[in-house]
Amino acid sequence: MTGRLSSHRFRRRLAWGGGSLALVAAIVVVSIAVGNTGKSNETPIDHSKKPWVYKAPTHMSLSSSDRVELYAVARRFVQTAVARKQLDSAWDMLGPEMKAGQTRRSWDTGFNNVVPFQADGIQSWTINYSYQDDVALDLSLYHNGKGTSWSGKTFTLELKRDLSAPAHPWLVVSWVPKGVGGGGTLNPDRPAGPPPPGPAAQLSGKWLFLPLTFLAALLLGLGAWAIRNVVRGRRASRRYAESLGYK
Secondary structure, three states: OHHHHOOHHHHHHHHHHHHHHHHHHHHHHHHHHHHOOOOOOOOOOOOOOOOOOOOOOOEOOOOHHHHHHHHHHHHHHHHHHHOOOOHHHHHHHEOHHHHOOOOHHHHHOOOOOOOOOOOOEEEEEEEEEEEOOEEEEEEEEEEEOOOOOEEEEEEEEEEEEOOOOOOOOEEEEEEEEEEEEEOOOOOOOOOOOOOOOOOOOOOOHHHHHHHHHHHHHHHHHHHHHHHHHHHHHHHHHHHHHHHOOOO
16 A cells, blocks of 8 residues: 555545545535425424314204294395395394404495395205304205296305394304306206106016925925924834833
8 A cells, every 4th residue: 555655646546536525525415404495394382281172062953943043044144145135234144254354334335255146035955064053054045037047056154143142143154155056956946747766676576486486395395304204203212112012
């Protein structure tokens, strides 16, 4: 090794190689340190506070009077706010969630956050969910146009009970379109027609005769075989007793 280091050419090659290797290593280190611009998206956890655990809200059993009251509020809301008629009377039906971002004056102009629909009535309605003081209804609305023109649309209406009021009225907190509206499915004048026919039998009833005959023959054969064994056993017992001199 001492002889190699004494060579001027070898020392020059070693210096160039070492310098190149150091330069490449420096470039790699700087690229990793500067080029890594990623940030962690993990939510910081505050261990000093108690963990928040989700609890399902209490289910509410709706009585007949509750359903009547909910339907009355929904019908009034559809006839006023949704149909854009007598908007001033619908303002008091809104909860704080629906009143946010608008004033009473902007509400009365008709440019509000309620999706409009020229509803002539409610075709059908169902309970989407019912929690304590929080109920959602699915309403199918229809509109009769001129002649045979008509349209239908389904909305989800969420109502919450105002516990601060003495009578605890139901207030509208959400009005969201559901699905795609169209013609044909919600027409109140369309006849329902006769019920669909039942499923037709694939095989005739005479094909059941063969397996039933086989089953009956099998049962009769087993019964005859059992009776035969009983009779033969009694005869053998009697002959054995006679051979021993017993009566």
